[in-house]
Amino acid sequence: MAGSKSEPEKETCLLRGARVLSGGEDLGSPGVLISGGRIVAVGPEAAKMARGTRCTRLKLDGFTLTPGFVDLHTHGAGGVDFVEASAEEFERSMAHYLAHGVTSLLVSVYPTSWARSLKVIEKLSSFIRQGRGRGVAFGIHLEGPFVSPARPGALPRSYFRRPSVKDFRKLLAAGDGLVRTMTLAPELKGAAGLIRFCRQNKVVPAFGHSNADYGETCGSITGGIRYATHLFNAMNGIHHRSPGAVTALLEDPRVAVEVISDGHHVQPAALRLINKLKSEDRIILVSDSTHPCGLKDGRYRFAGAEVFLRDGVVRQKNGTLAGSALTLERALKVQVKEVGEPLEKAVRYCTQNPAAAVGASRQFGSIAPGKRADLVLLDSKFRVKATWLKGTLSHVRGRLPV
Numbered sequence: 001m002a003g004s005k006s007e008p009e010k011e012t013c014l015l016r017g018a019r020v021l022s023g024g025e026d027l028g029s030p031g032v033l034i035s036g037g038r039i040v041a042v043g044p045e046a047a048k049m050a051r052g053t054r055c056t057r058l059k060l061d062g063f064t065l066t067p068g069f070v071d072l073h074t075h076g077a078g079g080v081d082f083v084e085a086s087a088e089e090f091e092r093s094m095a096h097y098l099a100h101g102v103t104s105l106l107v108s109v110y111p112t113s114w115a116r117s118l119k120v121i122e123k124l125s126s127f128i129r130q131g132r133g134r135g136v137a138f139g140i141h142l143e144g145p146f147v148s149p150a151r152p153g154a155l156p157r158s159y160f161r162r163p164s165v166k167d168f169r170k171l172l173a174a175g176d177g178l179v180r181t182m183t184l185a186p187e188l189k190g191a192a193g194l195i196r197f198c199r200q201n202k203v204v205p206a207f208g209h210s211n212a213d214y215g216e217t218c219g220s221i222t223g224g225i226r227y228a229t230h231l232f233n234a235m236n237g238i239h240h241r242s243p244g245a246v247t248a249l250l251e252d253p254r255v256a257v258e259v260i261s262d263g264h265h266v267q268p269a270a271l272r273l274i275n276k277l278k279s280e281d282r283i284i285l286v287s288d289s290t291h292p293c294g295l296k297d298g299r300y301r302f303a304g305a306e307v308f309l310r311d312g313v314v315r316q317k318n319g320t321l322a323g324s325a326l327t328l329e330r331a332l333k334v335q336v337k338e339v340g341e342p343l344e345k346a347v348r349y350c351t352q353n354p355a356a357a358v359g360a361s362r363q364f365g366s367i368a369p370g371k372r373a374d375l376v377l378l379d380s381k382f383r384v385k386a387t388w389l390k391g392t393l394s395h396v397r398g399r400l401p402v
Contacts, residue, residue, distance in 0.1 A: 012034070012053065013057070013391075013393075014032070014047065015031065016047075016060060018377065019065065024344055030044075031043065031046035033047075038369075038371065038391065039369055041369055059401050061401075063379060063380075064379075065378075066351060066375070067351040067352065067364065067366050067375065068103025068104060068376055068388070068389065069329075069332075069350045070365060071328055071354070072141060072181065072258065072354045073229065074102075074108055074286070075108045075323055077290075078293065078294045078295070079294070082108065083120050093133065096293075097136055098136065101329050101387055103364070103375075103389050104136060104138055104360070104364055105138070106137070106138070106141040106180055107128070107141065108143050109142055110143055111143075111145035111160060112159055114145075114159075114161070117174075118171070122176075125177075134394065135389075139358065140175050140180060144160060145160050146160070146163040146168075146194060147209035148209055148210050151185070151210055153209060153233065153321070154320055162189065165197045168194060179203055182203050182206060184207075185207075185212065186217070186223065192220075195223050199224050204226070204358060205227070206225070207220060210234070211236065214243040214245065217244075218248045218252075221254065228255055228257045230259070231246065231249060232265070250273075257283060260288050260326060261334045261339070262331065262334060264321065268339050271334075271335070272340065280349075281353055282353070283349045284349060284357060285349045286354075287327060288323050290325075292307065293326065295309065305322070329382070329384050332349075332350060332382055372390055373390060383397070385397055
């Protein structure tokens with residue numbers, strides 16, 4: 001079997017022999033029993049409960065079992081841009097994510113015209129409510145429009161707006177309760193009230209696309225910022241006479257930081273610095289992928305502009321990075337092979353930490369009884385061998401040993 005199934009049934013399965021990583025720890029090789037879409041037991045109890053049943057038994061010696069990856073920042077992949085996507089394209093794109101280990105994601109939305117933005121958010125919220133794409137997408141990330149024209153990155157600055165609670169209420173209404181995170185520039189007039197309103201409505205306000213200096217960034221943290229969008233990118237960096245936003249975000253232990261771990265957005269030496277300065281529960285790997293991810297090198301469009309995919313990097317004609325062609329599978333490998341991070345920690349950065357950041361850690365993000373059976377099997381080269389979504393084997397490369 002290869003690729004993804006259409007309407008598979010949840011099965012009872014005992015996974016044995018794999019090295020199990022969860023919560024930043026190496027749990028050894030306990031058995032894991034999944035049934036009814038949930039993890040039922042881990043350890044000796046798993047084999048006991050499976051005894052005398054007809055459950056599927058897989059012998060996975062030599063592989064590593066992790067929780068399903070959680071991507072909180074992705075604009076699309078496999079030729080699909082979420083802002084432009086039809087229902088069929090949205091569903092098709094999820095096969096790409098499952099093939100690379102992602103079992104949960106937030107759909108990221110870049111700014112467009114105001115009327116169109118509301119329609120796009122309504123469309124995407126309906127896809128998610130309907131469970132399209134097997135329910136991999138569980139919410140929406142708004143990257144703007146309340147961001148700084150001084151730090152647009154690849155976002156279309158002509159659609160940026162001044163922070164407004166009134167306008168944000170309309171975005172929330174369009175999202176039908178599914179807006180989970182909002183990237184904003186806290187130094188803009190009106191942003192402080194917007195940060196408070198986000199927190200009151202269970203939306204994570206994220207620092208990003210901001211021209212704030214060190215003092216303004218510290219003030220925004222005092223005002224409620226606990227999350228930073230793609231650290232180092234589209235913000236003021238570190239200088240010994242002007243510490244910048246990055247310094248404030250790194251030094252405050254309350255702030256979780258997104259990291260695009262591709263070696264291009266953030267070089268390996270800087271990735272090591274992040275890992276040393278932030279506690280291991282405050283680092284979150286994201287892809288920030290755009291629709292050229294998974295396609296051949298060539299010319300494409302993103303957020304209304306022409307972009308070029310070359311050698312795994314997406315750029316505008318002027319050289320500006322335009323999202324990425326990164327998968328979390330690749331981000332994990334970069335952390336281990338190029339940065340030198342222990343695999344169990346790197347796994348935590350793309351599983352438990354992002355789930356916790358958006359209040360979803362009770363449902364997924366770790367391997368424990370009662371959690372959703374979202375699992376990834378890695379081979380010795382950190383490649384995804386198989387992905388289980390809600391207890392269903394939804395992707396496998398080649399065959400699994402029995």
